[in-house]
Amino acid sequence: MTTLKIAVIGCGSIAQNRHLPEYKANKNIEIQAVCDIVEERARKVGHVYGAAVYTDYEELLRKEEVDAVSVCLPNYLHAPVSIAALKAGHHVLCEKPMATSKEEAEEMIQAAEQNGKKLMIAHNQRFVPSHVKAKELIASGELGKVYSFRTTFGHGGPEGWSAEGEDSWFFKKEQAFIGAMGDLGVHKADLLRYLLGEEFVDVAGFIENNAKKDITVDDNAVCILRSESGIVGTMAASWAYNPNEDNSTVIYGEKGTLRLEDDPEYSLVAQYTNGDIVNYQLGKIQSNEEGGQSNSHVIDHFVGSILNDTQPLITGEEGMKSLEIILGALRSGETREISSLEKVTK
Template sequence: MNVAIVGCGGLGRVHAECYSRIDGVTVVGVCDMDEGAARTVSAMTGAAVYPTYEEMLERSGCDIVSIALPSHLHASFAIRAAAAGKHIVCEKPIALRTEDAEAMIEACDRHGVRLFVGHVVRFFPEYAKVREQIAGGALGRVGVVHAKRAGSHPGDAREWFADDSRSGGVVVDLMIHDLDYLLWTLGDVRSVYAHRIRRDRLDYASATLVFESGAIANVEAQWGYPGPFHTTMEVAGSQGIVRHDSRTSSPLAIRRTVTGESGGPFVEVPQRPELRSPYELELRHFIDCIRDGSEPIVTARDACRALRLAEAVLESASTGRVVYPGSQAKEETR
C-alpha cells in the first residue's frame, strides 16, 4: 500500500516515521511549500519530492494521501484527493466549518474512497482505559468530568496557529481532542456554556457541557501555559473516581521539540515512552481498516460531530449564552 504525504512539518514527520514501521506500507511521495521540509521527509523515507500536489496525486502511484497541513486547507486538499480516487488520512480537526466537513464526507462517498480523521486521543491507552471503566460500569453512573489540556502557544513555532481563520484557535485545534473523546465516551451533549480569553500569546477557553445522560463535564484548554504540555482528566461516578494526569502517571517523561534542517521550528508533539506511539497505533488501525473494509474506531462522522460541538463552544463564548446542540448531535448519528 503506497502513501503520499502532503505537509512535511511536525505531524507530517510523525506520519512518515510511523508509516516506515508498518509492514507493507511505502511512502512514495511528499509535497510541501517548504522544499527543505519536503526533502527532509524524503531523506527519511526515500520518497520522491513533488513540486505540486496535483503532480503528486497523478504520478506518485499512491493509494492513500496523508494530509498534515494547516487546518484551513484540509477540506480543499481532501476533496481533490477523493476526486483522484485516493483514500485519505487527515489530521484533526476534519475542517474548520461543519459545511466543509460535510463536503469532504460527501466527496469521499461519491468517489468511493475512505476518509479517516486523526483524533489520536482515542488511541492513548490511559484514555481508552478510562472509557473502558465507564462502559463496564466500574464507576457507576457518571456525574462529573473534569478535563484539561494546556501547553505553550504553537503560534510561537508556526504563526498560522494564532489566526483563528486558519487554525480555529485553542477550541477547534486543542479542546476538540477532549470534545471528541467525551462525545465518544458519554454520548450526546444537551447544552454548552463557555468562556474564552485571548491576550497576546494566551488563548484560554473553558466549557461546561451537560450531556443527555445528565453527566456534566468541565473542559479547559490553554495555549500560552508557562510550563510543559500536559493533560488531566478526572471522572467521578456513583461508584468511584478515576484520575489521569500526564505529569505524574508516566514512568518516563519525554518532551521534545523538533527542529528541521530547513531551520524552521515545529510545534511540540506530545511524546510517549510506549514501544508504539498512539500515532502509530492510529495509523496502523486506519491501514487495517482500508485493507479489510472494517469501520474505524473514529469515523469521519464522529469528527464532524466533534467539530459541531466545538462550534457550539465558540458560539457560547462569543455570545455569553447557553447553546443547545443536542438536536443537531442526534441528527449527526442518523
Template sequence: MTKGAVTMKAGIIGCGKIFPMHAVSIKKQPLVQLAAVCDSNGELAEKTGKQYGCSYYTDYQEMIAKEKLDTVHICTPHYLHAEMAIYALEHGIHVLTEKPMAIELKDAKQMEEAAEKNGRVLMVSFQNRFNPGSLLIKKTLEAGELGSILSARASVTWNRSDEYYSKSDWKGTWEKEGGGVIIDQAIHTLDLMNWFIDSEVQWVDATISSRAHKTIKVEDCAEGLIHYKSGLNASFYAMNYYTYDAPVEIELHCEKGMVNLTGEKAVIAFHDGRQLAADRNPMETFDFGNVKQYWGVGHMKEIQNFYSCLAEGKRPRNTAGEVMSTQELVCAIYKSGKEGRVIPIKCKSISTP
C-alpha cells in the same frame, strides 16, 4: 523490519513538525510504501523526499495525478484539510487527516459525504484515543461497571510562546488555524472527554478570550459548560500561557466511582474499594527523530489501525462519523464564545466499533 510485497502506496501532504510521526509510522507498516511527499515549500519537499527515499512534489494535485496512491495523510494547516481531503477522496484515495477535521462544521460534513459517496475511508488523527489509559476508561464505562457519569471536568494548561505563533504563517490566525487553544491544543482533551461521555450534547455555553499573547487575535484561554441529554454537565478550562505543558486532567464523577485521567495515566477508584490503573507503557518507545517525546506512540498505533483495517477491508477507528461530535463541539464553543450566548446543538459521539 523487512517488508513483504508492497500492496499500498501512501503519500503525505505537509512536511512540517508533525510529519515524522506519520512518515516513520508508515515506514513501520508491512505492505505499505511511503511513495511520495508534498510540501508547498519546494526546498523542504526535496529535502524530505530525499531523506525518505521517495518522490516529492510541491503540488498535491500533481502528486495524486502521478503517483497512483492508495492513501494520503494530510499534515497541513487547518484551513487546507477539507479541500485536500475531498480532492483525494474524490480521486478514490483513503485519507488520514490530522486534527481538526476542518475549521467549519459544514466543511467537515462535506468531507464525510465525500468519503461515503466514494466508498473511501476518512480517518481523523485523535491518537490519544489509542492510549492504554484512555482505552481502560472507555472499556470500563462501556462495561457498565461505573454506572452512569454524573458530571465531568477537564483542564488543559499548556505553554505556547509568542515565538511559537510569530514563527508560523498560519498559527494564531482565525482564517488559517480557525482558533487558538481550543482547536489546536485542547481539542484532544475535549475529544477524549466527549468520547468517554458518549452521549448527545444539548447545548454549550462558553467564553473565549485572548489574554497573554501579544501578537495573536485568536483565543489563548477558554472555559465553558457542555450540557448533555442525560442532564450531565461537563466543565472545561483551557489556556496556553502556563509556564509548561502540565499534564491534562479529566475527571469523571460516576455513580459507582471516580475516574481520573492525568496526562496519559488513568486511575479508576470504585466506591467498593477496587482500583484499576493504566498508563503509557514505558517499553513502548519509538524513535520519531527530532520530535517532542510527549507525542508518544499514539500516532503509530493509529496508523497501524488505519492500514491493518484497510488491508482486511474493515472500518478503522476514528472515522469521520465517530469524531464529528467533537468537531460540532469545537464549533459550538467558538460560536458561543464569539456571540456570547448558549448554543443549542444535537450530536452524538459514536463508540469504537
C-alpha cells in the same frame, strides 16, 4: 503481503514527528510521495524517506498512483485537499480539526461515500491506553452513573514545536480559523464523546486571547458541556500552561472517580467510594514533551482499516460531531449565550 503506497501532503511538525515515522515503521507501507509548499522542507523529507517530492498537491494527485493520503496541512486546507484526494480515488487520513465548518465536514463525508473511500480523522486520544481502559470501566458499569467530568489539554503553545515557530500558521486566523480550542480542545471533545458513549447537547464557551501578543486566535478557552443524559463538566484548552503540559481527564461517577493522566506515576487511578484504589501503569500518553508515547496507533489503525476493509474508529461522521462541539463553543463565546448542539440520534 499487501503493500500500500502512501503520500503525505504537508511536511510540518505533525508529519515529521508522527505520520512519516509511523508509516515508515509499518511493514505494509511504502511512502511514495511527499508534498509541501516550502520546497526545501519537502526535499529534505523526501530525501529521508526516499519519496518523490512535490510542492503542488494537485500535481501530486494527478501524477502519483497511491492508495492513501495523509493530510497534514493548516486547518483551512483540510477540507479542500481531503476532498480532492478522495475524488482522485485515495483513502484519506486527515489531521484535526477535520474542517473549519460543518458544511465542509459534510462535503468531506460525501466525497468519501461517493468515491467508496475511507476517511479517518486523526484523533489520537482514543488510542491512549488509559483512555481505552477508562472507557471499558465506564461501559461495564463499574463507575455506576456518571455525574460529571473535567478535562484539560494545555501546554506552552505551538511555537515550541511547530515547523515555523513563532511565525506558525497556528496563530493566524485566516489559516487556523481557531486557536487552542481547535488545536487541543477538539481532541478532548472527541475523547469525552468516546469515553461517555453519548453526545453533547449544550455548550457554553469562554474563548480568550489573553496570553500571547500579536496572534489572531484564542490561546485560552474553557467550555461547560452538557450531555444528552445530563452529565455536565468542563473542558479547557490552553497555549499558556507553563512550564509543563497538562493532558488530564477526571470522570466523577456514582461509585467512584477515574483520574486519567492526572498522576505522575500511574496513567489511570480508580478511586472507589468503598475505599478501594486501583493504580494502573498503562504506558504514557502521546505528548510533545520528551519521553511521550512513541506510537500514536493512528497510522496503524488507518492502515489496518484499509487492508481489512473495516470502518476506522474515527470516521468523518465522528470527526464532524467532535468539530461541532468546538464550533458551538466558538458561537457561544461570540454571542455570550449557550449554544444548543443538534441532538444526534444513535
